Amino acid sequence: MPSQINDEKVSLIHSSGSSVEVYFFGATITSWKCGGKERLFLSKDSKLDGTKAIRGGIPLIFPQFAKASEPSAETANLPQHGIARVSTWKWLGVNVDNDEELTARFGLTDSQVPENFHKEWPKKFELIFIVTLTADTLKNTLEVRNKGTEPFGFNALLHTYYSVPDISKVSIKGLNDITYIDKVTNFTRVQDVKDSITIDQETDRIYENVTRDEFLIDLGQPGGVGNFTLKKLNLKDTVVWNPWIGKARSMSDFGDEEYKNMVCVEPGTVTEYVKLEADKTWEGGQILKVQL
Template identity: 45%
Template sequence: MVGRAHKPTALAATPGLAPQPTVTFSPDNTSVTAELPTGESVSVLLYGATVTSWKDSSGDEKLWLSTAAKLDGTKAVRGGIPLVFPVFGPPPSAPHPTANLPQHGFARTSVWEFLGKSTSESTPAEGAKAADDLSVKLDFGLSAASLSAETQKLWPFKFNLIYSVTLNPSTLTTSLVVTNDDDKPFDSQVLLHTYLRVNDISSVSIQGLSNSPYLDKLLSPQAQTSGPSDLTITQETDHVYSTPNGASDPVTVLENGKPRFVVTRDNLAQVVVWNPWTEKAAGMGDFEPKGGYKNMLCVEPGAVGTWQTLEPGDAFEGAQTISIAN
């Protein structure tokens, strides 16, 4: 290229352009962090495409992450938002195709590819701030070709997963698209295993699950129906709710009677509520501190009430949006 004697110097920023979201990789390229100009941030580990942190503009963490969580790819992450696919819980007995898979499947223990980011800033409504409409979306991908040879033998289907994590000033949205790229149908289940951070579980109540049929995984396989009162956590809890109106019912987590989080769902008809309480937490080697059960509550949207059967070329999409209520 021929040099120009008086060529202009590069501009550090476009004049008049408002501050934009930033996306950075960790020094070892194992995780990616997006931050809005207003200070909110989200971090995603490529191992499992696991969201490990979500902070508001003041730096207050909204997700619970065990201090003993394995972030080196040796074990599924304890905390944040692990992804469950293609089976929820212990796999069923043979001859079901998922019978030989580990509990909760392989999505949370696979290395995902970072596909890129996108940002948006729409014209704010009258009286709103421009920052309120600012967002950044991170996309991640996983396909059959990305799996180890051993895992491909355990679940021999061609598939494609696209996982999107979208950060707004007051919300975090996570969505998963499952596509069947095979020439035969397959069954799968999807769940977003979200660990919300709370100040004191004894002060927490949950709205939106009243009069819902549910399975208590600790007691009986027979379906039960919740009462009209808000749910409170006073012992080890592992319930799978199917809300009467499907995914249209929001779930609100309150603390001391005040809303803290509102979880809305798209095409995810079930909600798992889990807290290990004292004895279970003490028995999990990667659950630290042992008293951490007092500061976490899992509210997990999913499609796990039955199997989602995808014919060749079909796709399934499910999403959750967590809103900060205070």
């Protein structure tokens, strides 16, 4: 069977053995297995019962990244990272294309959002999240439709947690010569001139207006086995995050030592709001590929 469904989640199983698991809560991808290995990080302490956003996998950030910097922003009273990741989505079915790729669709409208959040951001919208699985790739596409009569602004981001054997050996390539906002040093702006990013301390950077569309997450393994390539689709910014020691210990849904085995590389549009006119649709996404 190419798909399995229960009350909590949907699983797609490719003929090659690769698989992906998506929870209805947040339409959060919690597992991507490829080449016999899990490729996404999910904290052992993550809540999977709908009591809070899932810590790991690929949560969907909409319509606000972090908390709004301006109290006057329309999204100012929304929770951290918005409402999509803490709402329950609808299952819209699966398509099978000649056994080469499996595609699942999930939907969220304003009427499905918890009432307290909807009061804070009473926009008429529809989100469609499309998950496509092949033998060695995972594609995620988010469609945002303005169903109202007035334009609205939003942020969107695919908060992807990669599973890595050893963070000290990881390097991220393709973001050199890009200016980033460093949230660790009070939002200072820095131009990254290094050939690659390595992680040896708390890292929380927003690379803005990234013109390159493809990056490499190098795990430092012999022959490049397990390396990821990330291709972003109509997403202009990229966030790189690892909580490191202190921040990891401060999070109740994240193990104290788990920072050693994860890194987030997150394509999105977060430094500015996308303005979406009434009855229009915006689309953005990513394609992840594993070197087997």
